[in-house]
Amino acid sequence: MSNRILRPLLAPVLLLAVASCTPAPRALPTAAHADSTVIRRDIEFLASDRLEGRLAGTPGNDSAAAYLARRYRSLGLTELVPGYLQPFDALSAQDAHMGRTQPRPTQNVVALLRGRDPALRDEYIVIGAHFDHLGRSPMFAMDPEAGDAIRNGADDNASGTAAVLDLARLLKANPPRRSVIFVNFSAEELGVLGSSWFVNHPPVPIERMVAMLNFDMVGRLRNDKLIVYGTSTATELKAIVDSANAVAGSAMFRISGGGDGYGPSDQSSFYAKDIPVLHFFTDLHEDYHRATDDADKINAGGEARVVELALRVARAVADRPARLTFVHIAAPVRTAVSEEGKQTYLGTVPDMGASETKGLLLTGVRAGSPADLGGLKAGDVIVELGGVAVKDLYSYSDALYAHKPGDVVKIVVLRGGERLELSVTLGRRGGG
Numbered sequence: 001m002s003n004r005i006l007r008p009l010l011a012p013v014l015l016l017a018v019a020s021c022t023p024a025p026r027a028l029p030t031a032a033h034a035d036s037t038v039i040r041r042d043i044e045f046l047a048s049d050r051l052e053g054r055l056a057g058t059p060g061n062d063s064a065a066a067y068l069a070r071r072y073r074s075l076g077l078t079e080l081v082p083g084y085l086q087p088f089d090a091l092s093a094q095d096a097h098m099g100r101t102q103p104r105p106t107q108n109v110v111a112l113l114r115g116r117d118p119a120l121r122d123e124y125i126v127i128g129a130h131f132d133h134l135g136r137s138p139m140f141a142m143d144p145e146a147g148d149a150i151r152n153g154a155d156d157n158a159s160g161t162a163a164v165l166d167l168a169r170l171l172k173a174n175p176p177r178r179s180v181i182f183v184n185f186s187a188e189e190l191g192v193l194g195s196s197w198f199v200n201h202p203p204v205p206i207e208r209m210v211a212m213l214n215f216d217m218v219g220r221l222r223n224d225k226l227i228v229y230g231t232s233t234a235t236e237l238k239a240i241v242d243s244a245n246a247v248a249g250s251a252m253f254r255i256s257g258g259g260d261g262y263g264p265s266d267q268s269s270f271y272a273k274d275i276p277v278l279h280f281f282t283d284l285h286e287d288y289h290r291a292t293d294d295a296d297k298i299n300a301g302g303e304a305r306v307v308e309l310a311l312r313v314a315r316a317v318a319d320r321p322a323r324l325t326f327v328h329i330a331a332p333v334r335t336a337v338s339e340e341g342k343q344t345y346l347g348t349v350p351d352m353g354a355s356e357t358k359g360l361l362l363t364g365v366r367a368g369s370p371a372d373l374g375g376l377k378a379g380d381v382i383v384e385l386g387g388v389a390v391k392d393l394y395s396y397s398d399a400l401y402a403h404k405p406g407d408v409v410k411i412v413v414l415r416g417g418e419r420l421e422l423s424v425t426l427g428r429r430g431g432g
């Protein structure tokens, strides 16, 4: 997941709960079931040190792409682009900002499963996940103090990549009516560059893509809590997700999320082209964008359950007689943030699963942080910061980073039905 929005919020996060990753005992996988053993094996390879964190434009990223192409070939999927590879040059805004003019040559990996219904197979659903990560670069990392340590990105996003591979196997065994494009994007961490390239150079006409399902960070399921963003991007999607979850019976997830398609991952590139999207996500954790995001922390059994839910959603979308009804939601207005503003630190721990809330719900505040010293508490809903209304994470971050470290701002919160005004002195990231 790209840290365009998340990074400044998360640098100080300490998670309140410790992951419990005990997978339930389960029967051996069959062709109709997700395979946690294969999921774990794919993640362990992609997140091994030999691929050096899969930064776009590095040999480790190219090796990962070659591995994915081999996996699609052995699954018997069709080449939609030569050798399953869609090359492009990645040049991020950050690169440009740092004076870098040499693009990073890299590639998406793309495979096709033809649908079984001749009347519908010229329509496509896209199942995707980025496979790149941060490599050894501290540029987007939360742990710059780790220097050039390898950030293996097991959850972000070897996990999503493995989910797409297992969905490819499951759907190939019993193809749906519409065709399915499986795609692993590169350069997501540099600003969703691979998915932008894909939608602007689509291997099939883009108006024939009826939905995009994105998997970014699905390897850390805890307490059956699954986030599915984007359910408001088509009128039918919420009911489809809910009924796919109901089929799971006692294995049901507690699903939160909802909302638009503008989150900080590859689904945003598709939503910008008027395609309904979903983003499956097992939430943030303390290893996000750090060298400690390793394969031994993956809950492969939990991820297999996410894959099985997603399989039911994918089939429902791919088999339904009519296309989904796209819903356009206006993009959140983002304001420019100064370099100084990016250093501003409050110390909140936002609840990423609470998108139905008007305002920003906090699951906690970091001890000793400006938020803590200013009197904010877990359970507070921030509705105003510095005189600006806070409706969601976007408006919150815009309001926060409009200020400098040291500024005193008025923060209005809802607490137990009451509206409280707090005066908070903003700090600087990394202390001080």
Ligand SMILES: [Zn+2]
Pocket (backbone or CB within 6 Å): 001, 002, 003, 156, 189, 289
């Ligand atoms: Zn990421």
